[in-house]
Amino acid sequence: MVDILIFVNECRYPGVMEICCTPLHEGEIDELRAEAMAPVLAALADPVRLRIISMLIAAPGGTSCGCDLEAPLELSQPTVSHHLKVLREAGLVEGERRGRWVHYRVIPARLAEIADALTPELVTAS
Amino acid sequence: MVDILIFVNECRYPGVMEICCTPLHEGEIDELRAEAMAPVLAALADPVRLRIISMLIAAPGGTSCGCDLEAPLELSQPTVSHHLKVLREAGLVEGERRGRWVHYRVIPARLAEIADALTPELVTAS
DNA sequence: TGGACAGATAGAGGGACTTCGATACATCGA
């Protein structure tokens, strides 16, 4: 899809083009914060893992064992285990072993952190 | 002086927001929604692109031309152009050509939609 | 009109990711 919008701006000051590239960057996040935030977003940036998170939240009690995820996801056990590990290492879910099962649960605060990190910037922008 | 500014915004995922940003906590999301949401998160899941978004928001007027991003990011022009393209195709930023510069701007609503989709219902989830 | 400059594109190299089958580990029940 390509949207073509045509804007017609009147510029009163011919020299204004030179101002366009004034140095900016005040209050932008630093490299460290970006490097810390990206992996968590990367953990979320997979259809399978989004579905896993959604399924965990929707599950009765907010928990589900890994074996119950394989069938609806139509993925092999090692693959599901891999995705759960990624989510675990990103701090987005936690697992609790109960006998031979591991019950997984979403950590809501972690999701909220990410959401908040994306939201406040909108205040200054709008 | 009259400048004619042309907006060319390509969205690789047409109609994606309608299905992409169903909150994760409102029942189990289906495969289509997950497939639509993941690429937008993937666009965000890169330190360079997070910094670009932050820099655009922090810039005076909320816009910056691509050339001003290269130095602080310490990346080549093609690399910065590539990242801007990814953000553009995810619908997270838009570019507006002014003369030989292209001014980029974050689309706050898009960020807000992602944030809303991630925001868990802490009351029920915790 | 030609040089200078901003931006986009093409292609390549190196690395990371997703998925699988095979296999090891952990726990339960008989």
Added chain:
DNA sequence: TCGATGTATCGAAGTCCCTCTATCTGTCCA
């Protein structure tokens, strides 16, 4: 103790992503 079952890890194949250099397009100014 032994077999069954749930989970984790390993290694491989294929794909995708980030970055670069080289090059092309588009725009401005002398």
